[in-house]
Amino acid sequence: xxxxxxxxxxxxxxxxxxxxLGLIRQQAAAIQAAFCYQPTRxxxxxxxxxxxxxxxxxxxxxxxxxxxxxxxxxxxxxxxIRPQDILYTENNMTDAEMRQAMDQGVLITCxxxxxxxxxxxxxxxxxxxxxxxxxxxxxxxxxxxAGPLTKFGIHHSQVDEVLAIERDxxxxxxxxxxxxxxxxxxxEAFVAAMQVILEIAARLTHLRFIDFGGGIGIPYREDQQGxxxxxxxxxxxxxxxxxxxxxxxxxxxxxxxxxFPVAEAGTLYTxxxxxxxxxxxxGHPARTFVGTDTGFNxxxxxxxxxxYHPITNISRPEAPPQVVDVVxxxxxxxxxxxxxxxxxxxxxxxxxxxxxxxxxxxxxxSTYNLRPLPAEVVIDGDxxxxxxxxxxxxxxLDAWC
Numbered sequence: 001x002x003x004x005x006x007x008x009x010x011x012x013x014x015x016x017x018x019x020x021l022g023l024i025r026q027q028a029a030a031i032q033a034a035f036c037y038q039p040t041r042x043x044x045x046x047x048x049x050x051x052x053x054x055x056x057x058x059x060x061x062x063x064x065x066x067x068x069x070x071x072x073x074x075x076x077x078x079x080x081i082r083p084q085d086i087l088y089t090e091n092n093m094t095d096a097e098m099r100q101a102m103d104q105g106v107l108i109t110c111x112x113x114x115x116x117x118x119x120x121x122x123x124x125x126x127x128x129x130x131x132x133x134x135x136x137x138x139x140x141x142x143x144x145x146a147g148p149l150t151k152f153g154i155h156h157s158q159v160d161e162v163l164a165i166e167r168d169x170x171x172x173x174x175x176x177x178x179x180x181x182x183x184x185x186x187x188e189a190f191v192a193a194m195q196v197i198l199e200i201a202a203r204l205t206h207l208r209f210i211d212f213g214g215g216i217g218i219p220y221r222e223d224q225q226g227x228x229x230x231x232x233x234x235x236x237x238x239x240x241x242x243x244x245x246x247x248x249x250x251x252x253x254x255x256x257x258x259x260f261p262v263a264e265a266g267t268l269y270t271x272x273x274x275x276x277x278x279x280x281x282x283g284h285p286a287r288t289f290v291g292t293d294t295g296f297n298x299x300x301x302x303x304x305x306x307x308y309h310p311i312t313n314i315s316r317p318e319a320p321p322q323v324v325d326v327v328x329x330x331x332x333x334x335x336x337x338x339x340x341x342x343x344x345x346x347x348x349x350x351x352x353x354x355x356x357x358x359x360x361x362x363x364x365x366s367t368y369n370l371r372p373l374p375a376e377v378v379i380d381g382d383x384x385x386x387x388x389x390x391x392x393x394x395x396x397l398d399a400w401c
Contacts, residue, residue: 003379005269005314005351012375013390014271014351015294017362019049021057021380023265024358028061031216031260034229037237037253043087045214045258046072048359051387053378054262055079066214066256070097073106087211087254089130089177090115091152098122109177109211111153113161120169128175128211129204131156133196153178156196159203166206175254176201177211185217185224187232194236198243207251210243212236214256218263220308220356259359266358268374270294272350273329288324290346295328295335297368299354299361303334310355311338319344326352330369370396 009016032042043066044058050072055065056079064085065076076086083105090097090108093115101108102124109128110116119127132153154162166173178197194212201210219226236253244250274291301307311326313319322345328335337354346352365373375390 002382003384005353008377008384009269009271009351012377012386014269015292015298015374016269017298017357017374017376018267018269019051019054019262019358019376019378019387020265021053021378024054024057024261025061027261027265028058028063031229031255031257032062034233035236035253035255036233037240039250040253040255041209043211043254043256044261045256046076047363048258049262049266049361049363050075051362051376051378052079053385053387054358055081058261063261066258067106070100073101073104077104087128087175087256089128107175109175113154113158113165116154116162116165116171120165120171123170125170126172126174128177128209129154129162129173130177131159131197131200133178133193133200156200159200163203172206173204174206174208175211176204176207176209177254178213185219185227187227187235190216190232191235191239194239198239201243202247207247209252209254210240211254211256214258214260216255216257216260218260218356220310222310263356263359266356266361268294268299268354268357268361270352270354272346272348272352275324275346275348288322288345290324290326290343290352292326292328292337292352294354294374295330295369295371296332297328297330297366297371298374299337299357300364300366301360302337303332309337309357311341311343312353312355313344313346313350314353315350316347317344319346321345329371367391367396372396 042063044063045066046055047068059081065081067073067076067086067088068091073086073088086106088101088106088108091111098119107126107128108119109130110119111130116127130153132155162173176197178193201207216227240253270292272290273293277286277288280286296303302309321342323340323342325336326338326341362376367373372391372393376387378385378387
């Protein structure tokens with residue numbers, strides 16, 4: 001990337017989200033190449049980053065859309081995604097949301113027996129079903145989406161109840177779905193859950209596809225190894241080949257990678273506003289705080305999940321390293337991006353790059369403390385495009401008065 005970050009900040013303000021569309025294409029191609037089973041359909045989990053140029057880039061690469069809310073469905077449709085290329089995985093959906101999705105022509109994945117029954121009663125003839133395969137894996141307990149403590153999916157023991165709804169209505173279950181968690185780097189956990197979901201799928205006679213979900217992680221830390229995608233793809237292909245041979249017809253494999261194609265392509269750039277050191281006291285060592293012009297309202301993952309994000313001082317990378325805490329400008333004690341992080345010692349005015357921020361960054365942002373949202377910029381080679389302008393305080397106040 002040859003674009004000057006300083007020029008971008010001067011033009012669009014600090015803090016600033018920047019997404020590299022070229023890297024998104026590379027990541028999309030990598031996961032597509034790894035899963036060799038045919039046919040395989042990739043659906044982008046739009047909740048990771050709904051920025052329109054990002055969505056269009058993945059759509060152009062052949063991805064459909066995994067949506068989890070009416071807003072996400074509406075965004076996909078507005079961007080020209082065909083209804084048949086959108087899968088709406090509901091979570092405690094209302095009847096009004098169900099009717100709207102039916103009118104829009106998108107397939108609904110039901111995560112509860114009562115919603116599946118309601119869909120059948122409303123006259124739907126097709127649905128997918130999300131099952132809880134009892135095996136979960138995630139980077140954090142709060143992003144675990146399978147197992148006994150999670151709210152998601154119909155329990156793996158309740159296949160008979162699903163079959164009864166099919167038997168008593170015109171509804172046919174055409175998709176069998178699972179999702180074990182977010183940010184997993186453990187291929188074996190994926191494979192174990194795949195085996196469970198295939199056991200369930202064998203009892204469903206009208207299937208067109210099996211959806212192994214998403215949650216494939218990326219290495220946030222320098223010492224982490226990324227998941228072995230070719231090995232995982234080969235295992236998935238072998239499982240699907242064996243399953244389809246016994247099922248009697250070839251089904252489509254679906255995957256819903258959200259984080260994987262976009263996380264490493266996004267960076268949150270922020271300006272250092274303050275550097276202060278508290279002296280040693282009461283047995284606690286001296287501590288240096290590097291304050292910035294952003295906060296957990298713009299990137300909540302470190303505060304909410306204890307997540308690690310790489311941080312670099314791009315203004316003075318050769319400065320002597322020092323162990324510091326990188327903190328934000330929100331009036332909360334939890335507003336911390338990094339504890340005890342060794343960085344080339346920043347000075348006020350330096351630019352820090354918070355990396356791997358392309359997934360669940362801006363999509364989870366808020367205007368807490370009545371602080372505006374940053375702008376979003378996409379880079380494609382040397383071309384820079386403003387995707388969303390920075391909000392202003394007046395924009396926030398106009399919602400009330």
